[in-house]
Amino acid sequence: MKAVLGLEDGTFVVGDGFGVEGTCSGELVFTTQMTGYMEALTDPSYAGQILMFTYPLIGNYGVDQQNFESPMVHARGCVAREIAAVPAARPSVADYFEENGLFGISGVDTRSLTIKTRTVGTLRAALIVGSDDGAEAVRRARAVSPIGEVDLIGDVSCSEPYRIAGPGKRIAVIDLGVKRHILESLGHRGADIHVFPHTATPDEVMAAKPDALFVSNGPGDPRRATHAIRCVRDLAGEVPVIGICMGIQVAALALGAETYKMKFGHRGTNQPVRYKDGSIYITTQNHGFAVDEETLPEGCTVSYRNVNDGTVEGFENRDLAITCVQFHPEAHGGPRDTEMHFFDRIYREIP
Numbered sequence: 001m002k003a004v005l006g007l008e009d010g011t012f013v014v015g016d017g018f019g020v021e022g023t024c025s026g027e028l029v030f031t032t033q034m035t036g037y038m039e040a041l042t043d044p045s046y047a048g049q050i051l052m053f054t055y056p057l058i059g060n061y062g063v064d065q066q067n068f069e070s071p072m073v074h075a076r077g078c079v080a081r082e083i084a085a086v087p088a089a090r091p092s093v094a095d096y097f098e099e100n101g102l103f104g105i106s107g108v109d110t111r112s113l114t115i116k117t118r119t120v121g122t123l124r125a126a127l128i129v130g131s132d133d134g135a136e137a138v139r140r141a142r143a144v145s146p147i148g149e150v151d152l153i154g155d156v157s158c159s160e161p162y163r164i165a166g167p168g169k170r171i172a173v174i175d176l177g178v179k180r181h182i183l184e185s186l187g188h189r190g191a192d193i194h195v196f197p198h199t200a201t202p203d204e205v206m207a208a209k210p211d212a213l214f215v216s217n218g219p220g221d222p223r224r225a226t227h228a229i230r231c232v233r234d235l236a237g238e239v240p241v242i243g244i245c246m247g248i249q250v251a252a253l254a255l256g257a258e259t260y261k262m263k264f265g266h267r268g269t270n271q272p273v274r275y276k277d278g279s280i281y282i283t284t285q286n287h288g289f290a291v292d293e294e295t296l297p298e299g300c301t302v303s304y305r306n307v308n309d310g311t312v313e314g315f316e317n318r319d320l321a322i323t324c325v326q327f328h329p330e331a332h333g334g335p336r337d338t339e340m341h342f343f344d345r346i347y348r349e350i351p
């Protein structure tokens with residue numbers, strides 16, 4: 001089966017389709033991870049994006065639902081150099097894509113597409129599985145709305161509040177598309193977790209009498225997380241605030257700081273960050289927006305910084321008890337170095 005990937009700049013590449021016939025479109029983003037392909041594809045933060053793997057062989061250990069970050073694939077499409085046809089475990093990625101009505105293309109030069117993305121910035125793209133009509137793919141890519149103009153959070157947040165009972169501190173989680181392993185990392189420490197939809201009001205959150213407010217990861221432009229921004233704006237100072245990924249961006253926006261779209265973002269399991277004490281951690285990341293350090297108000301200090309480009313990877317505000325990171329300390333699969341470092345510390349520090 002043929003497939004074609006078209007980009008807004010007029011480029012298209014023809015390859016082998018996998019999954020089912022049809023079309024998907026969104027931002028084309030690349031991740032440098034060598035493993036953890038299903039964790040990435042099922043991460044709700046990839047909603048609205050077509051995910052391209054720079055590592056040339058994807059799928060060699062098959063699909064294991066135990067690794068999923070949510071019950072389904074959220075990336076709109078998958079681009080790979082090669083998908084392992086006969087993995088060591090079943091089902092294969094291609095079988096899984098077919099059974100679940102998903103779209104993929106393999107046999108394409110992911111290096112040149114990555115170099116292009118790094119050179120010109122993230123591009124809108126369309127993938128047509130079952131066709132090699134490059135002009136049509138480019139036309140569809142150009143029709144894609146920029147990610148900042150699309151509401152994606154409502155599609156991935158829970159619709160009703162729910163609780164994962166635990167014996168320990170009570171944490172209210174605002175679900176912007178929360179990854180399963182974040183809830184598990186909190187739960188393993190004993191947290192009594194109350195999860196709220198992204199539309200939760202400050203009163204609804206406070207009715208749970210939380211010891212801390214946690215704002216999750218999520219897809220798209222953080223400025224669209226308007227309800228969560230309001231919650232943090234109203235509640236910071238009243239309860240400790242913890243954030244991961246979109247959570248840090250929401251916390252920054254709530255304090256009056258700004259976020260910006262990065263040229264091509266950070267996605268992978270090999271992103272080095274430097275903590276304020278000088279120690280370096282290898283982290284998993286998936287973000288295309290970042291906090292503008294210059295706009296952070298007084299009282300906020302940058303706690304982690306990306307070693308490659310110097311961008312903000314974490315900040316804290318001791319007076320307001322805000323602690324947040326841009327990377328993913330819960331990451332499965334990816335390095336676990338920061339799981340203990342981050343979750344133990346934030347859990348211990350909740351009064």
Ligand SMILES: NC(=O)CC[C@H](N)C(=O)O
Nearest residue numbers: 217218220245246288289
């Ligand atoms: N994983 C996330 O929470 C990502 C946050 C936001 N969607 C970004 O791309 O920056």
